Amino acid sequence: AALVDYLTGSRRLGAGPGGVGRTVATTRLVDRIAAARGLELLETPVGFPSLGPLLLSGRVCVGVEESAGLGVSAHLPERDGIFACLLLAEMVGATGLxxxxxxRNLFARYGTLLSRRVQLPLREESLRALELLRGRQFREFAGLAVTRVEREGGVLLELAGGAWVLWRLSGTEPKVRLYAEAPTTNLLRVLVREAKKTWRKAEEEVRHV
Incomplete structure (x- = not known):
């Protein structure tokens, strides 16, 4: 998020056409930065291959994913870790911070959002548990109203106040990945706890079907 702010701000990468792309599991700080810059925000499924075509076409000038992947349309339509590290060093040098x-400055300007990713073991019943959650009607979660449900590639619940949780199966290792983001440490802790509990209950339910 800090690099998106830098690249679309003082670096002037966002001065031309093209918005900002992020995967569904990426911090919503990116959304707030894009809105402040007047740039279109495009959400894609998890995985940089979904962002690549947007970078190649110029529809987005910068694309980011949760696992620190960053791509810039003026460079490559693919994540480049070395390039991202160089940009990070440039940002620190240019700002002197x-x-x-x-x-801290990012949170002061756009609001605090704290994220966490938890990995759970992939079990025989995990795929059926995910399908069970996909079919569930969520109206509230952890005491917060559900404002949006997305079922592509996993189950995403966006909640009142800017918080969200996501369950998905990893495409690269035998893990279930649970994501959560919230404006406070306490709420983040509650979301992670409730998301774990919901997942375990879903696995238990399908195990006995």
Whole structure:
């Protein structure tokens, strides 16, 4: 998020055509930055291959994913870790601020959002558990109203106040990935706890069908 802010701000990468792309599991700080810059925000499924065509076409000038992947249309339509690290070093040098201070400034301007990813073991019943959650009608979660449900590639619940949770199966290792984001540490802790509990109950339910 800090690099998106830098690239579309003082770096002027967003001065021309093209919005900002992020995967569904990426911090919503990116959305707030794009809105502040007047740039279109495009959400894609998890995985950089979904962002590549948007970068190649110029529809987005920068694309980011949750696992620190970043791509820039003026460079490559693919994530480039070395390039991202160089940009990070440039940002620190240009601003004269350490990363911790840059993050504090980011929260001060766009609001605090704290994220966490938890990995759970993939079990025989995990796919059926995910299908069970896909078919469930969520109206509230952890005491918060559900404002949006997305079922492509997993189950995403967007909640009142900017919080969200996501369950999905990893495409690269035998893991179930649980994501959560919230404006406070306490709420983040509650969301992770409730998301784990919901997942375990779903696995238990399909195990006995």
């Amino acid at each position: 350490p990363l911790r201070a840059l993050l």
